Amino acid sequence: MSAELLELSVAQAAARIAAGEVSRQEYSEAWRERAAADELNAYLWRAEDGAGEGEGPLGGIPVAVKDIFCTEGIETTAASRILAGYRPPYTATAVRRLREAGAGLLGKTNMDEFAMGSSNENSAFGPVLNPWDRERVPGGSSGGSAAAVGGGLAPCAIGTDTGGSIRQPAALCGIVGLKPTYGAISRYGMIAFASSLDQCGPLTRDVADAALLLDALQGRDPCDSTSVGIEGGVGAPARQDLKGLRFAVPVELAHDAIESGVREVFEATLKRIEGLGGEIAAAPLPHAEHGISAYYVIAPAEASSNLARYDGVRYGLRAEPAAELIEMYESTRAEGFGDEVKRRIMLGTYALSSGYYEAYYGRAQRVRTKISADYAAAFEEFDFVVTPTSPSVAFRLGEKTDDPLAMYMNDFFTVPSSLAGLPAISIPAGLAEPDGGGPLLPVGFQIAAPAFAERRLLDAAYALEQAING
């Protein structure tokens, strides 16, 4: 199998397989060899054989799946010790849909424990390394999926995004990451972190592949009452210009901590948009800057409830014999959860406590409503809202682990659209040095769109991607 074949996009490879020019067995085997050579700790489990069956649009394409999706009979841990050895009795709808589209499972990818983190350093099974510089983080929480695709260990992957967990690692690993509208893809079988925010999405090498995967994944699922799907799907993006489209740059997100290299790439990208006929203007999103505060109340609150089921009673880890029930709960959870997970469970438990609920959870929900209203107002005048995906390029391993607040600021640009439930994509926009010098590293450009406007979003991202790749 020529290395050239592995350079093909998923759309191209699927076409060659469908035309009978490439065998799906050989293609899958070639990717399995790549995955087997993983030196980034991107995978927690790898398939030993098999290939996608069926004649769907992803026929014969192996997909790397974040270890947060349940796969029947295959260990699924969400990178937590508390689920070590857990083999789910069922398969997540997203994974089932990929299979129905003809895809196969290449492996399960590493992640921040229960999707809580922005660097993939919170995995119970060790950090993932950035394929551009192994001393740096790949971002998180879908760090394994992003590193696998960015590092050539998978042709495509799926991940989950709660406050930026697809877009930020995609940006840091130089690939495309799409968070669809909340409700576009079923959450059934996706281990919950923050239920009102979690959304599945693709991590791919280009925008057309993201569209291809999204079409396979989206749709209403009777097992998820909050799923609605995208009417008519998205189709393959083909737009070549941005004429007549208006792009808003939110003034409130002109954040101090943004690296100068990132700012330069962002501004150069705005120029490219204008070059393609798009219009750029500053627009107010007055409450977006409070997004992080609201997010770090709402997400931990929901997490404190979602993670309460890991009690040692029915599955997963149970700490050694305890005399009393409470002792069993306490020692199981003390042993099973990592520090960041514990921190968020405590934060969330506090925020929901009687007497504090209004001051924290109630207030955070009101901020969320206002952020949604800000976007609605912006979309009266604009087609898209654009920002850098992340304030910095990939940072060094260990650089922010002792400073949770600095770590949380990674999500500054991605959280507001998550709170509003909107679709947003990160595409590679160029390279930049980190502040203080270092290697050239990828910079992501984020485009957010109105709810269920994925088709327009992918079209615009595709046009911009063509221009950036020259």
Next chain:
Amino acid sequence: MAELEAVIGLEIHVQLSTRTKMFCGCELSFGDEPNVHTCPVCLAHPGVLPVPNEEAIRYALRIAAALECEVAPRSIFHRKNYFYPDSPKAYQISQYDLPLATNGRLGEVRIHRAHLEEDAAKTIHLGESGRIHGSGVSLVDFNRGGTPLVEIVTEPDLRSAADAAAWARLLRTTVRQLGVSDVNMEEGSLRVDANVSVRPPGSSELGTKTELKNMNSFRFLERGIEAELARQREAIEAGGTVVQETLHFHPEDGSLTSLRSKEEEHDYRYFPEPDLVPLAPTEAMLREARGSLPELPEARMRRYEGELGLSAEHAAQLVAEPEAAEYFEAACGAAAGVEPQVVANWVTGELAAALRQADGGGPAGSRVEPGALAALVGMVQEKQLSHGSGKQVLAILVAEGGDPAEIVEREGLAQISDSGELEAIVAAAVDANPEAAEQVRSGNRKAIGAIVGAVMKETKGRADGSEVTRLIGEKLGV
């Protein structure tokens, strides 16, 4: 000092008899082998999501309609968070500040709210205590976990233990008639907790209340409330106070022990369930719920008393068992020319007694067709059959079923209608009881009983009692 007034409110959990559980497709069951009706959803595996049971929503709407509640256009499910092995998600999906139904009424009692939620699993603690503390092994059966429940909360409108039990019975009958639950207290498909307090008569303020649990029959409900009222009155009359707490009723000796005090109450950290969208019943669903209501016990009671002229006691007795009421109405329909009150006497009296003696079942499931009972009552009223013979025929009907006229014929039970024949038997009886005859002549009317008895014995009950009495009187010239 006048006796302190009782103030009682009830909290009722009704298990719905839907085919499947509240948020998954597992079948409902009772008494099956443990943990056979489970799936990833009701075992709370990672990643699962709840999907509401539409039938449960329809059933709940029917209850709301029967209780004359206002139905919220959009009600919200919340998570009630607590750690216990009977709660696999470590939260119960319930409704909190926006329940399905509010402001209803049943009889004289106002309904505060009614909402939908899911039942917990069953825990069994092996060991002496039967409680989790000190138990060597605790087992969980998830079959029950996720069964749909409607929780009904009344206003504190009840004023005695007896009233509370009577009202709970009315609620049970009402819900049973809707066909949405088995409402069986022993099996736990109907669970009634009571909030009890006392206050000086005439006061409009509420005293400190206690909550009573584990009263799994109407009798225990009454006894539990009675015991708690006595305890509270005694405490206050002795100058003490009532402490807010939850009490566990022990059916063995009627005692109450504290489960937890107010300070030990859980902080359930309620918040809106993000996995579910608001529950917004359509106009068609509401119409269907209202339209599906059968005649409910209260209305039926009024009709029985007003239109059919039944005594309040008989009306209440019939209405308490919807099947008995329907049986009664079928018998009335078949019994032309017989007063409904007479039919009611037979259904609640002679028939009930005969069934009790046979096997204890209700009339609807018995061999006695409503038409057969109607024919029998008609024959007795027409004096074709004595009352005593009527009871004999009824016993045969209970045992074998069939047509009363044929049984009368077969058994030779027809009333003696030939007055010559009866006069001869009376004359013989008077002669055979000279002492009694003498007493009657001298004004002791009661003594006639002995002669009547002799006639009945001779005729094997086939004589009309009042005719016999008349003939004896004539014979003795009184």
